[in-house]
Structure formats: structure tokens, C-alpha cells
Amino acid sequence: MINIDIKKPLFGVEGVMNLDINIDINKNEFIIISGNSGSGKTTLLRCLSGLEECSGKIKVNNILWQDETNKIKVQKRDIGFVFQSDALFMNMNVLNNLLYVNNDKNLALRLLDMTNMNSFQKTMPSNLSGGQKQRVSICRALMKKPNILLLDEPFSALDNDIKSKLYTELLQIHNEFNLTTIMVSHDLNEIYTLASRHIKLYNGIIIKDENLAELLNNIKSDDQILLDAKILKIINKNNQEYAIVNINNKFINIKIKNKKYKLGENLKIISDELFI
Amino acid sequence: MIELITNLDFTPFLLSFKLASITTIILFVLCLPLAWYLANTKSKLKPYIETITALPLVLPPSVLGFYILISLSSNSPFGSYLDEVFDIQLAFTFNGLVIASIFYSLPFMVQPLQNGFESLNKNMIESSYIAGKSVLTTIFKVALPNIKPALLTALVITFAHTIGEFGVVLMVGGSIEGQTKVASIAIYELSEGMDYTNAHIYSAFMLIISFIVLLSVYMFNAKEKQKLAGLK
Numbered sequence: 001m002i003n004i005d006i007k008k009p010l011f012g013v014e015g016v017m018n019l020d021i022n023i024d025i026n027k028n029e030f031i032i033i034s035g036n037s038g039s040g041k042t043t044l045l046r047c048l049s050g051l052e053e054c055s056g057k058i059k060v061n062n063i064l065w066q067d068e069t070n071k072i073k074v075q076k077r078d079i080g081f082v083f084q085s086d087a088l089f090m091n092m093n094v095l096n097n098l099l100y101v102n103n104d105k106n107l108a109l110r111l112l113d114m115t116n117m118n119s120f121q122k123t124m125p126s127n128l129s130g131g132q133k134q135r136v137s138i139c140r141a142l143m144k145k146p147n148i149l150l151l152d153e154p155f156s157a158l159d160n161d162i163k164s165k166l167y168t169e170l171l172q173i174h175n176e177f178n179l180t181t182i183m184v185s186h187d188l189n190e191i192y193t194l195a196s197r198h199i200k201l202y203n204g205i206i207i208k209d210e211n212l213a214e215l216l217n218n219i220k221s222d223d224q225i226l227l228d229a230k231i232l233k234i235i236n237k238n239n240q241e242y243a244i245v246n247i248n249n250k251f252i253n254i255k256i257k258n259k260k261y262k263l264g265e266n267l268k269i270i271s272d273e274l275f276i
Numbered sequence: 277m278i279e280l281i282t283n284l285d286f287t288p289f290l291l292s293f294k295l296a297s298i299t300t301i302i303l304f305v306l307c308l309p310l311a312w313y314l315a316n317t318k319s320k321l322k323p324y325i326e327t328i329t330a331l332p333l334v335l336p337p338s339v340l341g342f343y344i345l346i347s348l349s350s351n352s353p354f355g356s357y358l359d360e361v362f363d364i365q366l367a368f369t370f371n372g373l374v375i376a377s378i379f380y381s382l383p384f385m386v387q388p389l390q391n392g393f394e395s396l397n398k399n400m401i402e403s404s405y406i407a408g409k410s411v412l413t414t415i416f417k418v419a420l421p422n423i424k425p426a427l428l429t430a431l432v433i434t435f436a437h438t439i440g441e442f443g444v445v446l447m448v449g450g451s452i453e454g455q456t457k458v459a460s461i462a463i464y465e466l467s468e469g470m471d472y473t474n475a476h477i478y479s480a481f482m483l484i485i486s487f488i489v490l491l492s493v494y495m496f497n498a499k500e501k502q503k504l505a506g507l508k
Contacts, residue, residue, distance in 0.1 A: 051402055075408045087399035091421035100417065101407040126503070144408060 001026060002148065002180065006047055006056035010040050010204050019043055019054070019204040027061075027147075030174055030181045032191045035201030041184040042084075044201070045150045048182070049081055050074035060148070080141030082151040086133040088125040094136050095121040101143035111139035114176075115169050131162035138170065142177060149174070151183040155190065167193050192216070227269045231261055245269070284477060287454055288462035295370070295458060296438040299377040303385040303434055306378070311386050312415060315393035329386045332379060337443025344376045345448050368450045373458075376448040377438045384434045392426025393419060425497040432493045436486055 002025040010019050019040040025031060033041045046052040050065070051074055058065040065072045089097050094117065098108040112118045115135040125133060134154050141149060151170075155163045171194060174181050185191060191198050192212065200208035232251070233244040241256040247269065254269075261267075310329070314322060332340055348366040349355045358364040366372035396419060404414040420427055442460040449456030451465060459482060466475035 049406060051405070074402075074405045075410065077406075079406065081403065081406045083399040083403070085397070085399060087397060087403045089400060089404070089418050089422075091418070100404075100409075140403070140407075144406075 001061060002048075003057070003059040004044075004048065006044075006054045006058065008040075008043060008047060008052070008054035010038070010043060014038070014203065017203045019047075021201075021204075021206065023199065023206065023209070025180060025182070027180055028178060030171075030194055030196045031183070031199060032195035032197075033182065033184050033199045033201060034186055034191060039201040040204040041201055042152050045081070045152055045182065045184060048148075049079050049150055050077050051081075078144075078146050079148045079150055080144055080146040082134065082137045082141050082149070082154045084153040084156060086125065086130070086137065088128075088133060088136055088140070090125050093122050093124050094128070097125070097136060098140050098143050101140055102145070104143070107143060107145070108139070111142055111173075112136075114173060115139055131158050131166065134158065134166065135169070138173065142173065145177075147178075147180060149177075149179045149181045151181070153184050153186070155185075155187070163187075163190075170194065225271050227271055229267045229269045231263055231265045231267065234261065234263065284474065285462075288457050288459040288478075289481070291370075291454070291457065292439045292459040295373055295377060295441075296435045298374050299381055299438045300385075300431055300435045302374070302378055303381060304431065307382070307385040307389055307430075308415070311389035312393055312411075312419075314386070314390045330383050332381070333383050337380070337441075338447060340380060341376065341444040341447025344372075344379060344444065348372050348375065348448065367448065368452060368456060370449070370455050373445060373449040373456055376444045377441060380441055380444045381434045381438050384437045385430050388426045388430035388433065389423075392423030392430075395426070396422055425500045428493055428496055432489055436489055439482070440486070 003023075004025070005022045006019070007021075008019040010017050021040070021044055033044065035041050043052060043054075047054040048058060050072065055068065057067045060078065064070065065077060089100060092100060094112070095105075095108060098111065099105065109118065109121075112121065115138065117132065117135050117139065120128065120132060120136075125136070128136065137154070138151075155166055158166070167190070170181075173179070183190075183194070195212050198208065198210050198212055199206055227247050229245040229247045229252075231243045231245055234256070235242050235244065243254050243256050243261055245252055245254055245267065310325075314325060345367055346352055347354055350359045350365065350367070355366065358366065364371070366375060400422070401414060401419065404418045405411075409417070439458075440460060441458070442464065445456070445458055446461060446464075449458075449461075451457045451461045457465075459478060463475055463478045463482070466472075466478060
């Protein structure tokens with residue numbers, strides 16, 4: 001169990017505000033923290049890890065990490081951290097990046113195997129792609145065998161195919177290592193795919209704290225779905241107007257009936273069939 | 277020509293290299309923590325410390341030499357304390373030259389190191405702390421290997437700058453054969469004495485060494501940049 005009750009002044013785009021967080025996190029939860037830019041998401045992770053100073057109390061499994069008088073150093077906190085940008089040690093190859101944290105080669109090879117990075121053991125970070133770098137970062141964060149894994153928008157710079165693969169690997173790691181994972185993300189797909197709990201921040205305070213398992217269970221079944229679409233082009237064939245629309249980056253030709261539409265107009269398209 | 281070179285007195289060169297080596301080693305030890313502090317601190321004192329360390333860049337060597345000479349002489353409180361308590365005289369000695377060189381070459385060690393540390397990805401350094409490593413381990417295992425060009429620049433430029441030192445050396449050390457008469461002083465005296473042949477040989481020797489040293493630094497740095505960009 002993690003108990004966080006911290007305060008810290010933040011200098012955001014809207015001036016000075018206060019990060020004021022009071023939450024309890026259960027063991028093995030997968031929490032995703034979302035919120036607008038400057039709302040304090042990253043600061044919360046950095047305070048929890050000890051990389052930034054804040055006032056208040058942090059207690060993890062009944063061990064006091066900090067209060068007003070004492071503070072456990074970042075080096076002593078039981079966490080792994082994956083940064084948004086690649087933060088690998090550029091002077092070490094992939095395997096040495098892991099062994100620098102903990103000289104346990106079996107664990108390093110097991111982690112590299114889980115993330116399909118075994119064949120890159122001797123590769124230098126500068127020769128890895130963005131997705132590969134983040135895989136190694138996740139492996140390195142786990143070399144300390146932490147109970148808590150913190151991730152600060154780790155997949156924000158990656159394309160969708162790579163993201164999907166990494167979701168599966170991260171969930172596998174979360175379950176296999178019995179982790180409590182706290183991740184910052186804006187991506188709704190990530191929130192619903194990975195998280196068991198979603199916390200939303202606004203200007204430093206929690207405005208939403210929802211259990212996603214319950215939320216997903218309560219989604220109503222419907223025989224119709226609404227799709228967001230945008231008109232890209234209107235063409236005329238044999239006196240019949242057709243609109244080329246973009247639905248989630250797929251382009252579809254739709255016959256226009258009895259109505260005038262404009263280029264760039266946003267539409268809601270009703271579909272009564274869903275194929276998986 | 278060969279006879280001229282074999283008859284040449286290399287003592288001033290050896291003295292210059294000895295002075296430069298000792299100064300570089302001492303400055304590296306002193307400046308490593310200072311540069312790390314300056315690169316990471318948010319203290320209001322930072323600009324003041326940076327100004328003090330950069331002063332030797334703009335001060336005329338004679339001004340710096342004058343103050344160092346005054347401070348080290350037996351008439352000053354510091355000089356007389358060393359003289360009376362430890363029987364150490366620093367003015368016009370090799371040890372005095374080392375102290376003067378440390379002040380004179382300080383910015384050439386601090387600034388490249390500080391710039392190198394400031395250019396490091398902060399998340400990389402923080403990852404080392406999160407991995408449980410101390411500041412010292414982080415500096416030696418992560419920071420320094422990732423600023424090799426800056427490190428080499430600091431070491432080589434400090435060494436080369438100390439070898440080329442003239443004004444401060446003359447003020448603090450004078451020209452005592454085998455003790456404080458370094459290569460730059462020897463060249464000055466040879467040209468003053470109109471011995472242009474030997475002055476040419478000494479100067480050419482200094483020119484060639486300086487060129488080779490600087491060329492090696494630039495070639496190494498170009499190679500490191502390529503490595504960092506993943507081209508090699």
C-alpha cells in the first residue's frame with residue numbers, strides 16, 4: 001500500500017498553483033494518471049521517486065519515505081523509473097545498461113527475452129529505434145527488482161503498431177513481477193488497455209479517480225455505434241454526390257442523400273454493424 | 277642542424293612539461309567537483325563563482341602574476357605563515373609556479389567540464405541515481421564517459437595553456453635555471469640575447485607540439501561526435 005499526501009507549488013502555464021495530492025494506492029494496481037499539460041502529473045512521479053522536493057508525507061508498505069523532517073534518498077527508494085525521452089547510458093551497450101543497475105545476468109537476459117531484445121545485447125543505444133530504447137528502459141527499470149514501477153509517458157513518441165506490442169509486454173511484466181505500476185499518459189487507448197485505475201489531475205488536484213474494471217464492466221451493449229468522421233472531398237458522379245470521409249484514418253466513400261455538406265465538416269456516422 | 281638540435285638544452289622543455297602535467301592533474305582533481313556543482317546548482321552564488329573562475333581569461337597576466345607574487349612573498353601574511361611555520365618559500369620557486377599556474381589555467385579546466393556536464397541528458401543522470409548509484413559513481417561511470425570530448429578538451433587545453441604560459445611565470449618564478457626557467461621564458465631570453473637560431477628551434481618545437489596536440493583533440497572529438505550520432 002502506498003499512501004501519498006504531498007503538496008508542492010507548481011509554476012504552470014496559468015501561473016503558480018499548488019500540487020495537492022492525497023491518494024492511497026493498493027499493491028498490484030496499474031494506475032494511469034492523465035491531465036492537461038502542467039497539471040502536475042510528472043511532478044507527482046518525481047516527488048514519489050525522490051527526484052524532486054515536496055512537503056508532506058509518503059509512506060510505502062508502512063515504511064516512511066518522507067515526512068516533514070526525514071526523507072529517504074532517491075537511491076534508497078524501492079522504485080524503477082522509465083522516462084519519456086530515452087535516458088539510457090549512451091556509453092554502455094544494452095546488456096551493460098542493465099548490469100550497471102544490478103550485476104544479475106540471469107535477470108537481465110530474462111527481461112531482454114520478455115521484451116524480445118535478446119539479440120540486441122551488444123548494441124549501443126544510439127543504434128536502437130525509439131521503441132527498442134523504451135523496451136530497454138523498461139528492462140533497466142526492473143533490474144533493481146522494484147515493487148513500484150513509474151513510467152512518465154513512455155510511449156508518447158512511438159507509432160501505434162509499436163505501442164500495441166509494448167502494451168502487451170508491459171502488462172506481462174506488471175503481472176509477472178507483481179508490480180504496482182503508476183504511469184502518466186494522455187492516450188485513451190493506453191488508459192483503457194493497461195490501467196486498472198485512472199486518476200485525472202487538473203491544476204495540481206485530483207478531479208477524477210475511477211476504477212476502470214468497474215467502468216468497463218458497466219458499459220452498456222448497443223446495437224448501433226457512432227463514428228466520428230470528417231469530410232475530405234465531395235465528388236459528383238452521374239449527378240449523384242459522394243463524400244470522401246476520414247473515419248479514424250480510414251477513407252470511405254459515402255453517398256450523400258438530401259442534404260448539403262461542406263468540406264472539412266465533422267460528422268457523426270451511425271453504423272449498425274461492428275466487425276472485429 | 278642535427279648538431280644544433282643535439283646540443284640544445286632541453287631542460288626548459290622538461291620543466292614546462294613537468295609544470296603542465298602537475299598543474300593539469302591538480303586542476304582536474306579540484307575542478308571536477310567544482311564543475312559538477314556549477315552545472316547542477318540553482319544557487320544564487322553561481323554567477324559569482326563563475327565570474328571568479330573566469331577572471332584569469334580577461335585579466336592581464338601581469339596583474340594576476342602581481343597579486344600571486346604579493347600573496348606568496350614572505351612579506352604577505354600567507355607567505356610569512358608558510359615561511360615561519362613550515363619553512364616553505366613559494367615566490368621564485370617551482371612550487372610557486374605550480375600555484376600560479378593553477379590560478380592562471382583554472383578556467384581552461386572548469387569551463388569545458390562544466391559545459392560538458394550541462395550538456396548531459398538530465399534523465400540519464402537521474403536514472404543512475406534511481407539505480408541506487410551515488411553521485412561519485414554516477415560522475416565516473418556515466419557522466420565522464422559521456423563527455424569524453426569535453427574532458428579531453430579540458431585536459432589538453434589546460435596542459436597546452438600551461439606550457440604556453442609566460443607573463444605569470446615571469447612575474448612569479450622569474451628565470452632561475454633548472455627551477456623556473458620554462459620554455460616560454462627561455463625563448464624570450466634567447467630572442468632578447470639575439471640568439472635567433474636557438475629561438476627558432478625552441479619556437480618551432482613548441483609550434484609543432486601545439487599543432488599535434490590540438491589536431492589530436494579535434495580528430496578525437498570529430499570521431500566521438502560520429503559515434504554519438506550512431507554513424508560508427
